[in-house]
Amino acid sequence: MTGAGVETRAAVGTGGALLLGVRHHGPGSARAVRAALDEARPDAVLVEGPPEADALVHLAADEGMRPPVALLAHVVDEPGRSAFWPLAEFSPEWVAIRWAVERGVPVRFIDLPAAHSLARADGADGADEKLGEREESEGPGRPGEEPGECEEPAAGGAGEDAVRIDPIAVLAETAGYDDPERWWEDVVEHREAGGDAFAPFEAVSDAMEALREVYGDAGHGRDLVREAHMRLQLRAAQKEFGPDRVAVVCGAWHVPALRRKTTVAADRALLKGLPKVKAEMTWVPWTHRRLSRASGYGAGIASPGWYGHLFAAADRPVERWMTKVAGLLRDEDRLVSSAHVIEAVRLADTLAAMRGRPLAGLSETTDAVRAVMCEGSDVPLALVHDRLVVGDVLGEVPESAPAVPLQRDLTRAQRRLRLKPEALEREVELDLRKETDAARSTLLHRLRLLGVDWGRPARSRGSTGTFRETWRLRWEPELSVRVAEAGVWGTTVLGAATGKASADAVGAAGLSDVTALAERCLLAELPEALPVVMRVLADRAALDADVGHLAQALPALVRSLRYGDVRGTDTGALGEVALGLAERVFVGLPGACVGLDTDAALEMRGHVDAVHQAVGLLGEFRAGPAEEPPADPGGDGTRGIRARWSSVLRVLARREAVAGVVRGRCVRLLLDGGELADGEAARLMGLALSRGSEPAEGAAWIEGFVGGGPGGGSGGGMLLVHDERLLGLVDDWLSGVSDDAFIDVLPLLRRTFSAYEPGVRRTLGELVRRGTRGAGPVVGGGGVPGFAEQIDAARADAVVPTVRLLLGMAQPQPQPPPQPQPPAQPRGHGHQQPEADAGTDTENGDLVGVAG
Structure with a gap:
């Protein structure tokens, strides 16, 4: 190295190597890494990550590669055991990789191989965590925390029960900050460009050195094994390219360990005997939402959208951010003008000055947006946080990236049907009468059967026809793992869904599971799997004597018949099974409704409702040859399925031993059907x-x-x-x-x-x-008690004292008895009528007086 790199190498390196300690997913660290590499111009770049990815580095220069992306490693024979190493555009590791491949500089990954990490993903020490899917959150992103790392057992350091230290939180507290994120923004993210390119790394390295002297491994004993492997790889690279021609980009937490003087034998001793599995690795798309801490990803950041903006906006970041916010709110039909943007920028800058910050950060811009553009409301502010602070950016991976055959077939189907995976949830209305929409529905149903829930069915608005479906689509990075797992069933979506359905039918636990599977096979159009499912269904139905199980299975079969009609599928065999199942329900239901407790009676009422709906859809099928039933409500001389069901309902409604809630429901169903x-x-x-x-x-x-x-x-x-x-x-x-x-x-x-x-x-x-x-x-004659044309005054007056007591009102004082009045003297011609008493009818039948 030349220039400033020679002068500062002693501070940031060991044996001539340039050690660039970074914070993962930190835009400030990413800019600093780029400046340091431009200054030092090393002959090789070593990056913290699994060495199996060395063969995939060249894809970073492909035009089809757009971050955020992730390296995905999985066990060959068990794809569910997997790990992700996410990289965003503002990740320092990604910046280092891009810098190297654009200049033809070799890139090597030096972390513990995924073959070892995945072997321990089941937890040789008892841990059952999957790689990269830890549930705990370790603060605002520990500088040394590797995306995707698993819980390695302690090796010569503190055990897993040791107190885990967040280095950034300790440094922020030492500096007098109560928010580690705000401290990191002030010290690193808002640092002005220019000056010494190596100064930030020198300062961070010294801080990490001091922390490790006090806290040791800080409860991260697994790091000792990883750091031993990093030192071995660093020595090999220095031997190949020269001791002062290598740059290392790693978590700042690891820098003191890489500078530590250890022997090769000691490092190899730490790695001896590690379990190993056969692993494969590829690139997969990632999302900003999965980078966020809210997703449960331990090395996540709270505001990937904001960090991406800081990295992309080299000048006037606050003004550009406020413009983005205004555009989003305008798209949501909120009145936001350019004057709002100007005022919000001024308020954010004023808040930063009052709080002693070098530049307005996320907290200042958020407060300004709330006050100026959202009128103090948190409702539109939540939209800004979801769409911009976090964001819904979905990365892209080139076709040349390695992938399982099932993934390639899915990609071709997505292109053919014009269903592009997107991170933002969207709703799609499908008309099954159209060929393209029907094919889209079939693909989504097949993926759901495989456990790849890219789309979830939703309730259709404005139409109840069976020809319409509504789906909510959102592509999550974990679905790439689900596709890899499903690859064991076949190399195409159709073949994998067929194999999975056949295996599920044989291993189904209950009759209702098989009927639900038959419905899904029809929706997914799996003609080769349906005969297997129907054979298992017929066998299970013949052996199952539980009326409740039969009643649960019948509605799913009838729905399958309906969907079969919509999609043009031959469902004759399914209809015969459904009719046979219905007959068995009719025979066994009266006996099953006797002697039930409260919970069982309520459950049976639900079964009766479900069978009633199923019979309504199954009415066009006949239960058998024309016979003369005891009572023929249909009047057609045949014992139709609906007539049989009505007779069962009548038996249940009149039998006293049947639970009351079931009898009442049967009467109601008969009344609604006009059968009473x-x-x-x-x-x-x-x-x-x-x-x-x-x-x-x-x-x-x-x-x-x-x-x-x-x-x-x-x-x-x-x-x-x-x-x-x-x-x-x-x-x-x-x-x-x-x-x-x-x-x-x-x-x-x-x-x-x-x-x-x-x-x-x-x-x-x-x-x-x-x-x-x-x-x-x-019933029994007489009127209906409790109803009358007029209020019963005596009964009404009886409750007045109680009402007064409840309302806290004083009881009325008893009035003295009225004095007798002298008889009225006649006046004028004839006699005057006496004054009407209260309640006395007049000629027109109304009350004309009230007693004094």
Whole structure:
């Protein structure tokens, strides 16, 4: 090296090597690394990272490579054991790699090989953490913390139970800062360009040296093994390129260890006997959101979007940031003008000056945006944080990067169907009647079956037709691992989904799992897997005698028939299985509804609702040859599936041994389907709520009858609104319940009526308040108690003292008895009528006087 590098090498290097200690994902460190490399011009650049990536370094210069990206390492035979090493545009390691490849300078990775790290990812010391997916957060990004590192066991240092120290937090506290991020911004990120290119690294190196003298390995005992490997690689590079021709870019925490004088034998002893696996490595796209600390990634940063802006905006960063914020808010139809931008910049600069900062940082700009552009509201500010401070940038990887065959097939399908992976969640409406949309739906369903949840189904707006699907798409970096894992099932998406579905069918735990899998096979259009699933389904259905299991399985089969019709799939065999399953449910259901406790009865009510909906969709299929049923509601001379189901509902509705909530629901379903004669529902309700029935059973019957029909929660309420006879029966029953029993049934009634919409509850209250008109006689004859044309004054006056007591009002003083009045003397011609008493009807029937 020449120039300033020779003069400062002793401060930042060991044996002539230039050691550039950085903070991972730090834009200030990245600018400083670029300046130092331009000044020193080394013959080789060593970077903290897995050596298996040496063969992939050249791809960093490819036009198709756009950060953020990550190195992905996984075990060959077990892709789920994987690790990521993320790199953003503002990562010092990425800047060093780009500087080297653009100038033809060799790049070597010197950290512990992924083959060793992945071997310990299961935790030879008992840890079960995956590489790069630790749950703990170690402060604002420890300078020495390697993205993707696993929890290595201690080797000659502090154990895993030692106190873990955050070096940046210690340095910030020493400098009098309560926020480590703010200290790092002031000292590094806001440092003016120019001057000595090596000074920042010299200062950081001295600080780390002092910290390691006090804290040792600071609870990071695994670093001792990694640092031993780094020293060995550094010695080899110095021997090859010269002792003063090598530059090392690593976490600042490791610089003191690389400067430490140790023997080769001692370092090799630390590495001896490490477990090893066969690993593969490639580049994968990454996102700013996954770089954020909120994602659970230990080496993450809180504001990747802000750091990216600081790195890209070499001049006037605050002004350019405020312009970005204004553009975003304008896109959201908020009134933000250029005057807002100017005022926000002034306020941010003023806040920085008041707080003694060299430049307005994220906290100052955020406060200024809140006050000026968001009018003090945190709602639009949350949008700014999500879209700009964190950001939704998704990197790109060139086609020449190594990838499993399944990933390549998926990439081709994404291009063919024009479904580009994006980090920002977006909603896609698919019309299955269109060829392209149908193919998109098929691809997304196949990926979901493989566990690659790129898209998640959502409720369609404005249409309930089965030809329309709505998906929410968002590509996460972890999906690359899921694709690699799914590669064991096949080399194409179709082949892998077929193999996975067949294996899942054989290993399914229950009948409902197989029926759900059959539905997914139809949605994913897997003709080769469907026969295997149907064979397993038929076998399981024949052996399973649990009516609940059969009832759970039937709706999924019927939905599969519907989707098959939409997609043009032959579902004849599936329809026959569904009909056979329905017949078994019809036979076993009456016996299964007897002797149930409360929880089991509620579960059975759900099964009845599900079967009812399924039968409605299955009605076009016939249960068998034409037979004359005992009662033929259909009137077509055949024993149709709907007629069979109606007969089952009638049996359940009239059998006293059946749980009340199930009986009530069966009556409700028959009433909604027009299967009950006029007044039959009132008769059955009267029997269920008779004096001889247990109050709890009556309350359960009411819950089943009016507790929300299959179509929604207010159906039962509207039924009571329009049928005053049923409302009168409920009121009569509730009025006659004893005090002790009322306490028991109240929770059931509250659960039933609280599900109604406010308007329905208000209408029912008005009906009860004024009473029903013309209810007429009901079960047993007589009127409906509790309802009348006029208020019963005597009963109303009886509750007045209690109401006054509850309201804290004084009780009225008793009035003296009225004095007798002399008889009125006649005046004029004839006699005057006496004054009307309160409540006396006049000729027009109205009250004309009030007693004094």
